[in-house]
Amino acid sequence: MFFHLLISTIALRPYVFIFLASFLFISIVNFGLRTTLLFAGLTYAVSFACEWSSVHNGFPFGLYHYIQATRDRELWVFGVPFMDSLSFTFLGFASYTVALLLSSPLYRRGWDLRLLDTWKIRRAPRVWLMASLFMVMIDWVVDPLSVLGDRWFLGKIFWYDPAGPHFGVPISNYLGWYFVAAVTIAIFVALDSVMNGSGEKPYGAQLSFPSRALLGPALYLGIVGFGITMLFVIGAAEIAWASVFIYLPFLALAAQILTRPDSYGGNEAIERHLRDFPYDRGAFTEALAREPSPSPRRHIA
Numbered sequence: 001m002f003f004h005l006l007i008s009t010i011a012l013r014p015y016v017f018i019f020l021a022s023f024l025f026i027s028i029v030n031f032g033l034r035t036t037l038l039f040a041g042l043t044y045a046v047s048f049a050c051e052w053s054s055v056h057n058g059f060p061f062g063l064y065h066y067i068q069a070t071r072d073r074e075l076w077v078f079g080v081p082f083m084d085s086l087s088f089t090f091l092g093f094a095s096y097t098v099a100l101l102l103s104s105p106l107y108r109r110g111w112d113l114r115l116l117d118t119w120k121i122r123r124a125p126r127v128w129l130m131a132s133l134f135m136v137m138i139d140w141v142v143d144p145l146s147v148l149g150d151r152w153f154l155g156k157i158f159w160y161d162p163a164g165p166h167f168g169v170p171i172s173n174y175l176g177w178y179f180v181a182a183v184t185i186a187i188f189v190a191l192d193s194v195m196n197g198s199g200e201k202p203y204g205a206q207l208s209f210p211s212r213a214l215l216g217p218a219l220y221l222g223i224v225g226f227g228i229t230m231l232f233v234i235g236a237a238e239i240a241w242a243s244v245f246i247y248l249p250f251l252a253l254a255a256q257i258l259t260r261p262d263s264y265g266g267n268e269a270i271e272r273h274l275r276d277f278p279y280d281r282g283a284f285t286e287a288l289a290r291e292p293s294p295s296p297r298r299h300i301a
Contacts (some may be wrong), residue, residue: 002075009074013083019223021091023229026215030097032202035197039096039188040089046126046184047088050176051080060179062172063161070157081157091138092131092184094223099131099214103259105265105273106213107284114283115213116265119193132181134220137250139177141227143169143242144236151234167239202278208283216253 010017027036054061066081073271075082103126104117121127121203144167150156191253196202224247233242257263265273270284 003073005073008259012070012074013225016083019090019219020086022222023093026097026212026219027093028204029209029215030212031205032196033204034145035192035202036204038191039093041193043089043092043184044085046187047079048077048085050180051245052078053084054176055079058172059176060147060172061176062164062170064158064173065161066158067156070155078169088180088184088258089217091135091223092181094216094220095134095138095181096127096131096185097213098134098220098254099215100128101213102130102254103127105269106258106263107265107270107287111210113211113213114285116269116274118272119197123189128182128185131185132178135181136174136177137246138220138223138227138282139174140166140246141224141231142212143173144239145227145231145234148234148236151236152230167236167242171183177297199275199276199278207280 019049024036024040027039029084029242031039050060053059054064055066057063066079070081077085100115100117101120103124104115104121107116126230145152146154146158147160147163149158160170160173161166162170164173166174201207209215224243228240228243230245231237270287274281274284
């Protein structure tokens with residue numbers, strides 16, 4: 001029965017599992033298998049607990065109710081659709097990678113773009129707070145779309161009690177998403193630095209994969225793009241355009257950071273990165289062989 005419902009869930013929600021598979025691949029390539037399993041397990045546990053709490057007492061997302069129409073067609077866990085809590089894993093991961101990209105010194109050789117991050121950067125409050133905000137920004141698109149599930153292949157699966165002011169979504173829902181992201185990422189970063197701080201190469205990480213630092217942000221854009229496209233497809237143009245205008249300043253800021261010369265670190269930033277991640281040295285052999293370059297203007301610990 002379990003495996004039948006699992007297969008049925010995948011068939012019913014293929015887009016969720018496409019994003020999930022993308023997350024697993026991208027996370028393993030960048031961070032290794034152990035970190036990927038840690039992030040997935042932790043995020044699912046926190047989001048499930050919060051969803052179960054919300055449908056029973058309204059915290060932290062506000063009170064809402066799931067419709068039991070698909071109970072015999074997909075996996076449910078204690079009254080919560082499995083795919084709902086599962087979605088937080090790839091949404092949170094994509095948001096975290098965007099925050100790292102915008103917070104770390106960068107290194108580029110041809111088409112290969114890399115992060116010069118450190119454990120200090122990964123644990124920095126700005127990364128934690130930005131990642132939480134970026135996850136809420138995804139929800140500004142996907143939750144108004146989910147409310148209209150009866151107009152596309154998601155189906156009508158839940159309703160807010162009562163409906164809220166943002167295209168039917170209550171403000172408490174967005175505060176709840178921030179709470180889930182903040183709690184999850186704070187715990188993840190603390191555990192990750194303890195579990196993987198030895199300097200050994202993470203199992204499964206593909207260090208030579210070109211521009212692997214862009215894969216997570218590309219997943220983020222893919223999720224947002226899917227949501228906005230579906231809003232246009234179902235005729236919810238006012239929500240779609242509102243979402244476009246939310247993201248235009250964000251995209252402009254990201255483009256400015258990625259194209260600004262002082263976003264790119266010199267040898268000092270490379271050495272700081274390698275002190276925490278020495279297994280990555282092969283990617284910077286050419287840069288380190290040159291004469292020491294002046295310290296970059298963008299000073300990031």
